[in-house]
Amino acid sequence: MKPVAPGAWLGLLGGGQLGRMFTMAAQSMGYRVVVVDPGSHSPAGSVADDHLRADYLDPDALDELGRRCAAVTTEFENVPAEALRRLATHCVVSPSADSVAVAQDRIREKRFLAGVGLGTAPFAVIEQSAxxxxxxxxxxxxxxxxxxxxxxxxxxxxVATPAQARAAFEAMGGEPCVLEQKLDLALEISVVVARGFDDEVRTFPVAENAHAHGILDVSVVPARISAAQAQAARDATVRVAEALDYRGVLCVEYFILQDGRLLANEIAPRPHNSGHYTIDGCFTSQFEQQARVMCGLPLGDTALHGPAVMVNLLGDVWAAGEPDWIHVLRHPRAKLHLYGKTEARPGRKMGHFTVLGDDVAATEVLARAIKARLDADAAAVSAARIA
Ligand SMILES: Nc1ncnc2c1ncn2[C@@H]1O[C@H](COP(=O)(O)OP(=O)(O)O)[C@@H](O)[C@H]1O
Ligand SMILES: [Mg+2]
Structure with a gap:
């Protein structure tokens, strides 16, 4: 692919925070970004050079986007395949409809992972109550x-019993499901990889992820696993990208079991929340890497400057109004990222911060202390309101 020169337009389907960080990275390399999103105040739309206020399936908007742009990407994984196919008739599309389709369906995804030799949690496909x-x-x-x-x-x-499984299946509307064995996890990790149109492939360092209420809470990098385990996870992620013939940035989440086995959990066909540490922690961010793939440029170095700990900021931290950011900013190696969302709701991803350090354990302690301080402020003011 001939490199796309700065000044060209890049298109983005979706207006959320992943799109915002992609837009900023592409703009800093001199590209112009146009966002398609139906909302009027989206995190990406508000920083983009242009914003087409349209549905992702609007054929006119897609044709305009495709004609104007050298390349188009998407920031969310449930982008309709038809939209990507239509765009592909006009311009470069990264990732392709076919590679996204595998990750959009857990049944296909699990079969694909097994097909490339990766273990998954034992599971059954449940398509009907029977x-x-x-x-x-x-x-x-x-x-x-x-x-x-x-x-x-x-x-x-x-679910613990067949009766609970049946009730849950009905409650979810009888849609196709997988039932996975609940595993005793030692650790959760993830690897972000980029693969270019010239087949160049680079993985980022392995992130160790802690979740709270099903949402990513903290990523610690480098993950505290053996060098052999880290290499195995990076190699497995390259296999996934190659087997999908993927062009762009994707992330694979893994479980590490108590006995040390590595199992693949899921694939996200886009930059990932667990890769946000790359903005401050690595020579190249996952978002810059996506722009490089789209523009046919060589991939950037993914090496880590040093230990990095990323903490998500959910709307819960806003329970008492705008948090006092001095708790983050007074630490000279803490980097604050807010997504420009005007309404903070519990569980909504509003921003994140990344703490850089020299020692992983000490960096994690500081990052968690900063988060605890923000949480305490939010809790104290809400408690005072109730009293
Ligand atoms: N089979 C499992 N055994 C134990 N924990 C699991 C299993 N599957 C998922 N989890 C936990 O639930 C979280 C969310 O599940 P995941 O499959 O990644 O779905 P999502 O699309 O919501 O991220 C995982 O990060 C993990 O903490
Ligand atoms: Mg997940």
Whole structure:
């Protein structure tokens, strides 16, 4: 692919925070970004050079986007495949409809992962209630997950008995699901990878992820696993990108079991929340890397400057109004990122901060202390309001 020169337009489907950080990275390299999003005040739309206020499936908007742009990407994983196919008739599309489709369906995703030789949690496909009659009892207690449109723990239910599984399946509308055995996890990790149109591929350092209420809470980098485990996870992620013939940035989430086994959990066909540390922590961010792929440029170095700990800021931290950011900013190696969302709701991703340090453990302690201070302020003022 001939490199796309700065000044060209890049298109983005979706207006959320991933799109915002992509837009900023592309703009800092001299590209112009046009966002398609139906909302009027989106995090990405408000920083983009242009904003087409349209639905992602609006054929006129897609044709305009495709004609204007050298390349188009998407920031969310449930982008309709038809939209990407239509765009591909006009311009470079990264990632392609076919590679996104695998990650959009947990059933296809699990079969694909097994096909490239990666272990997954033991599971059964549940397409109708009767599939639960023949359920292998060793899968319980388990987690029932909708095959499509689940994220941040939504569309999932923990079930201990066949009766609970049946009730959860009905409650989720009888849509196709997978029932996974609930595993005893030692650790969760993820790897972000970029693969270019010339087949160049680079992984980022492994992130160790802690979740709260199904949502990513803290990522610690480098993950505290052996060098061999880290290499195995990076190699596995390259295999996923190559087997999908993927062009762009993707993330694979893994479980590490108590016995040290590495199992693949899911694929996100885009930059990922667990890769936000790369903005401040690495020579090249996951968002710059996405822009480089789209523009046919060589990939940037993914090496880490030093230990980095990323903490998500959910709307809960706004319970008492705008937090006092001095708690973050008074630490000279803490980097604050806010997404420009005007309404803070519990569980809504409003921003994140990344603390850089020399020692992983000390960096994590500081990052968690900063978060605890923000949480305490939010709790104290809400408690005072109730009293
Ligand atoms: N089979 C499992 N065993 C134990 N914990 C699990 C299992 N599957 C998911 N989880 C937990 O639930 C979280 C969310 O599940 P995941 O499949 O990643 O869905 P989402 O699309 O919501 O991120 C995981 O990060 C993990 O903490
Ligand atoms: Mg997940």
């Amino acid at each position: 599939d639960l009659d023949a359920l292998d009892p060793s899968l319980l207690p388990g987690i029932l997950k909708r095959a499509r449109f689940g994220y941040d723990g939504k569309g999932q239910a923990r």
